[in-house]
Amino acid sequence: MNLEKSKTLFRGAKEVIPGGVNSPVRAFSSVKMDPPFIKRGEGAYIYDEDGNKYIDYVGSWGPLILGHCHPEVVKNLKEVVEMGTSFGAPTAIETKMAQLIVEAIPSIEMVRMVNSGTEATMTALRLARGYTNRSKIVKFNGNYHGHSDSLLIKAGSGALTHGVPNSPGVPEDVVKNTITAKYNDLENIEKIFKVYGEDIAAVIVEPVAGNMGVVPMTQEFADGLRRITEEYGSLLIFDEVMTGFRLAFEGAQSLYNITPDLTCYSKVIGGGLPVGAFGGKKEIMSQMSPIGPVYQAGTLSGNPLAMTAGYTTLKILKENPQIYEEINKKGQRLEEGLKEHAKALGVKASFNRVGSMLCMFFTEGAVEDFEAALTSDTEKYAVYFKSMLQQGIYLAPSQFEATFISAAMTDEDIEKTLEAAYHALEEVKR
Numbered sequence: 359m360n361l362e363k364s365k366t367l368f369r370g371a372k373e374v375i376p377g378g379v380n381s382p383v384r385a386f387s388s389v390k391m392d393p394p395f396i397k398r399g400e401g402a403y404i405y406d407e408d409g410n411k412y413i414d415y416v417g418s419w420g421p422l423i424l425g426h427c428h429p430e431v432v433k434n435l436k437e438v439v440e441m442g443t444s445f446g447a448p449t450a451i452e453t454k455m456a457q458l459i460v461e462a463i464p465s466i467e468m469v470r471m472v473n474s475g476t477e478a479t480m481t482a483l484r485l486a487r488g489y490t491n492r493s494k495i496v497k498f499n500g501n502y503h504g505h506s507d508s509l510l511i512k513a514g515s516g517a518l519t520h521g522v523p524n525s526p527g528v529p530e531d532v533v534k535n536t537i538t539a540k541y542n543d544l545e546n547i548e549k550i551f552k553v554y555g556e557d558i559a560a561v562i563v564e565p566v567a568g569n570m571g572v573v574p575m576t577q578e579f580a581d582g583l584r585r586i587t588e589e590y591g592s593l594l595i596f597d598e599v600m601t602g603f604r605l606a607f608e609g610a611q612s613l614y615n616i617t618p619d620l621t622c623y624s625k626v627i628g629g630g631l632p633v634g635a636f637g638g639k640k641e642i643m644s645q646m647s648p649i650g651p652v653y654q655a656g657t658l659s660g661n662p663l664a665m666t667a668g669y670t671t672l673k674i675l676k677e678n679p680q681i682y683e684e685i686n687k688k689g690q691r692l693e694e695g696l697k698e699h700a701k702a703l704g705v706k707a708s709f710n711r712v713g714s715m716l717c718m719f720f721t722e723g724a725v726e727d728f729e730a731a732l733t734s735d736t737e738k739y740a741v742y743f744k745s746m747l748q749q750g751i752y753l754a755p756s757q758f759e760a761t762f763i764s765a766a767m768t769d770e771d772i773e774k775t776l777e778a779a780y781h782a783l784e785e786v787k788r
């Protein structure tokens with residue numbers, strides 16, 4: 359595989375952009391290679407600057423559930439771009455988008471648009487603190503909620519200890535109110551609430567964690583979180599940035615039959631453009647500025663391009679509910695095929711999948727929390743990843759990310775992927 363142009367571009371990028379990338383995992387450092395530079399995408403495929411074609415299982419890290427350049431999304435964007443890209447004033451499409459979300463999600467009566475998942479979670483926490491008049495928040499080890507200061511906490515710190523910053527530049531003062539807890543461990547969260555319950559504004563959780571591979575909450579844990587937060591008057595925030603409108607139109611909360619107090623979105627609702635959102639009951643959302651005291655703003659929030667890409671994507675999903683069945687079925691076929699290959703070749707692997715989000719961990723035994731995810735052999739993943747890339751399969755360059763199926767993928771794409779995976783697993787075995 360020729361990656362010469364990409365290598366040259368990467369050298370140039372590194373001169374003027376830290377690490378050559380605008381988001382760290384794009385640097386491919388965990389798989390110890392240089393990244394291909396992507397030139398264009400079409401449906402299930404992306405093409406790099408050297409002309410290599412890949413089946414894309416990253417989908418811009420989740421947003422592109424319909425694949426690249428869906429014709430309707432492109433058509434609508436072209437129409438809108440000619441009318442102006444941003445006004446910093448209300449537009450009709452913002453209300454249409456909000457109505458669509460409110461109609462789709464029973465837990466949401468009002469929603470505010472922002473520009474990223476980070477903004478959504480950061481503001482949802484501010485709102486929770488403002489609403490409850492409490493300071494502390496709980497997050498789970500291995501859950502990622504973006505890079506705002508109070509959520510950048512080193513995973514694995516003791517159950518009842520306060521978090522410590524895991525990035526220079528985050529003052530300890532900022533994270534002293536963030537408590538880290540063990541995912542899928544109800545006893546742990548019960549203990550935390552016994553000590554700090556009256557001061558906890560909110561628990562934020564990825565209902566299906568997609569940032570330590572794919573690790574779903576157990577139903578028992580989900581029910582327990584709802585019960586405990588209600589008992590103590592804390593808010594339960596579902597971070598559905600990755601799962602929202604992907605695992606089902608109504609999101610992961612519908613799969614667990616849980617009504618969170620607030621929900622955060624991004625990715626799919628932006629259709630590939632920068633969008634985030636958070637929403638919940640009117641009573642809580644009414645605390646937001648300008649009708650309430652909790653401040654938040656955004657120059658480009660709800661801009662016509664982002665709203666159009668997102669609205670078109672959500673409308674297509676709403677009108678074609680079979681898409682979910684199809685991508686889930688493809689996910690199932692991929693999982694089964696990978697399992698068969700791993701078994702046939704004697705490669706130790708563990709699988710988690712929820713619908714169109716899948717992860718093969720190079721470890722034995724069930725992966726139900728961060729600690730188990732960390733037992734994965736990342737060296738083996740790097741070998742697997744490189745081999746897949748060379749065979750035209752573009753996976754996330756990290757063991758701890760999800761594989762995403764898009765509606766643009768065909769059964770042939772999945773079979774081709776499985777064929778490549780057999781060879782890649784042979785290399786892992788060597």
Ligand code: PLP
Pocket residue numbers: 419473474475476477479502503504505564568569597598599600624625
């Ligand atoms: N929350 C979750 C669950 C995510 O997966 C991510 C990003 O991957 C974020 C929040 C942050 O979103 P963004 O990268 O748009 O700021």
